[in-house]
Amino acid sequence: xxLSVMLTQLTYGMVTSVEIFLLTLIFSxxxxxxxxxxxxxxxxxxxxxxxxxxxxxxxTPLMLQLIVVYFAPFYIFGMNLSGFRFPAIIxxxxxxxxxxxxxxxxxxxxxxxxxxxxxxxxxxxSKAGTFFRIILPQVLRIIMPxxxxxxxxxxxxxxxxxxxxxxxxxTIAKQIAAKEASVGPLMVAGLFYFVFNFIVAFVMDxxxxxxxxxx
Amino acid sequence: MDNHLLExxxxxxxxxxxxxxxxxxxTVNKGEVVSIIGPSGSGKSTALRIxxxxxxxxxxxxxxNGRVAFTDESGTVVYADKKELREISRCFxxxxxxxxxxxxxxxxxxxxxxxxxxxxxxxxxxxxAMDLLAKLxxxxxxxxxxxxxxGGQKQRVSIxxxxxxKPQILFFDEPTSALDPELTGEVLKVIKELAALNMTxxxxxxxxxxxxxxxxxxxxxxxxxxxxxxxxxxLFNSNDERLMAFMGKLEA
Numbered sequence: 516x517x518l519s520v521m522l523t524q525l526t527y528g529m530v531t532s533v534e535i536f537l538l539t540l541i542f543s544x545x546x547x548x549x550x551x552x553x554x555x556x557x558x559x560x561x562x563x564x565x566x567x568x569x570x571x572x573x574x575t576p577l578m579l580q581l582i583v584v585y586f587a588p589f590y591i592f593g594m595n596l597s598g599f600r601f602p603a604i605i606x607x608x609x610x611x612x613x614x615x616x617x618x619x620x621x622x623x624x625x626x627x628x629x630x631x632x633x634x635x636x637x638x639x640x641s642k643a644g645t646f647f648r649i650i651l652p653q654v655l656r657i658i659m660p661x662x663x664x665x666x667x668x669x670x671x672x673x674x675x676x677x678x679x680x681x682x683x684x685x686t687i688a689k690q691i692a693a694k695e696a697s698v699g700p701l702m703v704a705g706l707f708y709f710v711f712n713f714i715v716a717f718v719m720d721x722x723x724x725x726x727x728x729x730x
Numbered sequence: 731m732d733n734h735l736l737e738x739x740x741x742x743x744x745x746x747x748x749x750x751x752x753x754x755x756x757t758v759n760k761g762e763v764v765s766i767i768g769p770s771g772s773g774k775s776t777a778l779r780i781x782x783x784x785x786x787x788x789x790x791x792x793x794x795n796g797r798v799a800f801t802d803e804s805g806t807v808v809y810a811d812k813k814e815l816r817e818i819s820r821c822f823x824x825x826x827x828x829x830x831x832x833x834x835x836x837x838x839x840x841x842x843x844x845x846x847x848x849x850x851x852x853x854x855x856x857x858x859a860m861d862l863l864a865k866l867x868x869x870x871x872x873x874x875x876x877x878x879x880x881g882g883q884k885q886r887v888s889i890x891x892x893x894x895x896k897p898q899i900l901f902f903d904e905p906t907s908a909l910d911p912e913l914t915g916e917v918l919k920v921i922k923e924l925a926a927l928n929m930t931x932x933x934x935x936x937x938x939x940x941x942x943x944x945x946x947x948x949x950x951x952x953x954x955x956x957x958x959x960x961x962x963x964x965l966f967n968s969n970d971e972r973l974m975a976f977m978g979k980l981e982a
Contacts, residue, residue, distance in 0.1 A: 633784050634830035638844035638895065639819060648843070652834045729834045729875040 521691055525703055528687035533711075535604060535673045535683060540666065542609035547616025554621055565617075572614035578675050581607045585679050604676050612669060619661045623654035656726045663719040670712050674704075684708070733760045734796075735821075735899050735930055741780055741790030742954075743773075750776050752954040754790070758899065761928040765941035768951035769976065774934045777951070778903050781932070782824045783815065794821040795898070820848070823892030827904040829884045831876040831891070837863070838872040841891045848895060855894070862890040866920060882913035889920055900924070902933040918944075938977060942966055950976070 553565035572580070584607040588594040596603070627650055635645040674685035688704035691697075736758040743751040751773045758764055766774045779785040781792060783799060786809075791801040799818050800809040809815065831840050838859055845855035863869045866886045876884055885905055892900055902921065906914035918940045924931065925944050935941050941948055942962040949959040950973055958965065958973055965973065 628828075628830070630826060630828050630830035631832065634826065634832070636784065637782060637819070637822075637824045638891070639816070639848055640844070644847065649832055656834075730877050 521695075521700060522703075524687050524691065525684065525700065525707075528682055528684040529707055531676075531681065531683040532673045532685075532707075535608060535676055535681075536670055536711075538605045539608040539612055539669060539673075542605065543612035543616055546609060546613035548620050550613050550617035551620035551624065554617055555624065569614045569617060572611050573618075577607070577611050577672060578678050580611055581675060581678055583607075600679055600681055604679060604681055608669075608672070612665070615665055616662070619658050619665065620654065622661070623658040624650065626657050627653055652726075656723075659719065659723040659726060663716065663723070666715055666719060667712050670715055671708055674708070734758070735760050735762075735794065736781070736932070737791075737793045738777075738781060739791040740802075741777065741792065742788050743776055743780060743785070744788055750954055751780070751788075754951070754954070754956060756932075756949065756956070758930060758932060760898075760930055762946045763925045763929075763931045763933070763944055764947045764949065765945040766932065766934045766949045766951055767936070767938065767941055767976075768949075768957070772951040773954045774951050775903055778824075778901055778932070778934050782822060782901055783819060784824075794818050797821075820895070821897060822899045822901060823895055823897035824901045824903065825885070825888055825892055825905050827907050829876070829881075829888045829908070831884055831888055833876050836873050836875055837868065837879070837887050840876065840887060841894045844891065845894050858894045859890070862893055863887075866890050880913060881909045882916045885909065885917045886920055889917075889924075893924075899930040899932065902931065902935070904934050904936065906935070906937060952976075 550565060550569070553561050554569065556562045556565070581604060585596070585600065585603040588596050631649055631653070632645060635649050640649065673683060676683050677686040677689065680686060684704050684707055688700040691700040734757050736756070738754060738756040741751055741754050742749070750771075754773070754777050756764070756777075766777070768774050776785060780787045780790075787800060787807055789802045789807060791803065792799045793801075797814070797818050798810060799815060800807055802808070810818065831837075835843065838856070841859035841862065842852070842855040845858060846852055850858075860869065860872065863872055866889065868883060868886055868890070871879060871883060871887070876887065879887065885908075889905075905921070906917050909917065914937065918937065921931070921933065921940075922944050933941070933944070945962050947959060948962055948965045950957045950965060952972065958968065958970060960968075966977065968974065
């Protein structure tokens with residue numbers, strides 16, 4: 516195989532990996548906030564269900580979750596969803612990462628002094644106003660280092676999509692490596708993840724500094 | 731109606747079966763300055779928190795300008811509806827012991843945002859805030875973040891923040907307890923100036939000398955009841971043993 520063909524294929528895989536990464540973040544970050552609210556709800560039934568959901572998401576392998584999300588509709592209902600490989604991957608990643616992000620949000624929200632809520636209440640802020648204007652900006656600053664960690668893990672976790680034969684970076688690199696009996700493609704893949712994460716870390720560092728404008 | 735701005739009748743409160751407030755009543759007239767003193771755990775702050783609707787009461791009645799925030803006349807405590815409570819909340823302001831400024835807002839925004847949310851225009855809010863900051867000697871701190879201020883400056887900002895909403899009565903919950911002795915003076919001076927302007931205030935404090943100077947009336951609370959009350963002179967010249975012991979302890 517010519518080098519240019521190989522690189523073209525790897526580039527194609529790279530784009531898919533970045534897509535999985537971005538879509539997962541877009542869905543799991545807001546979803547995680549909702550999950551955190553559910554987890555902190557005074558409603559015991561709701562918080563109980565959410566607790567179980569988080570426990571399952573964190574307690575079982577993401578690879579297994581990917582397989583279940585993709586194949587369960589077929590095994591249970593006999594539905595043929597073979598065209599929905601990519602959506603299945605995004606769903607599995609999003610609900611998994613939402614669980615982790617939820618716990619990060621919860622930690623941040625619980626770290627805010629209750630005096631902030633009381634001051635807001637006495638000053639006439641509504642519940643929503645208090646959360647979005649007063650609490651959330653402070654929470655975001657607190658949780659940034661943890662979010663960065665999780666985001667870096669996500670970059671590497673996108674490679675798990677190989678288990679559903681999604682043509683992302685790792686899947687393609689593995690295929691080419693096997694076909695060509697060469698370790699080169701795997702090296703390229705490794706370099707890709709490393710550079711990707713280098714960029715992620717750089718961007719997150721900038722965001723962190725931006726959120727830290729008041730100290 | 732008379733000039734009763736705040737009327738508290740028979741409020742009570744327990745936490746986990748422990749009676750923190752047994753039976754507290756207090757009437758505050760317009761322009762009056764009332765200090766509440768007493769040992770730690772006597773229920774002073776809890777009473778203030780119930781009056782400012784931060785804590786639910788177990789019993790009793792509170793009204794501002796005759797508007798009832800909650801009452802237990804029917805046997806159980808009934809709070810006014812949300813809308814009415816919001817309206818009533820506009821009557822009072824509260825200055826916290828720990829300031830509770832919003833750290834991610836500048837001093838100016840800390841003061842203006844609540845004013846804007848209350849329905850005033852941006853320009854109006856800014857004018858009010860800058861006026862207050864100038865009066866409190868903090869005009870040059872408008873664009874600073876609370877984290878860069880001293881404790882005394884923070885507390886003055888939080889007083890400005892409360893005043894900007896033009897409350898009819900201002901509560902202080904141990905406003906100097908989180909401050910170095912050196913910094914308490916600048917905050918107490920501000921409160922004295924407000925008293926001179928006839929601001930109605932209820933102040934929970936441990937500063938006896940200050941309470942004596944600024945108050946029209948002092949309440950001595952202990953074990954969840956008002957042990958005694960009167961003008962500063964009456965209380966400081968009292969022969970009551972418990973009261974003398976408390977004052978003596980603090981002045982020593």
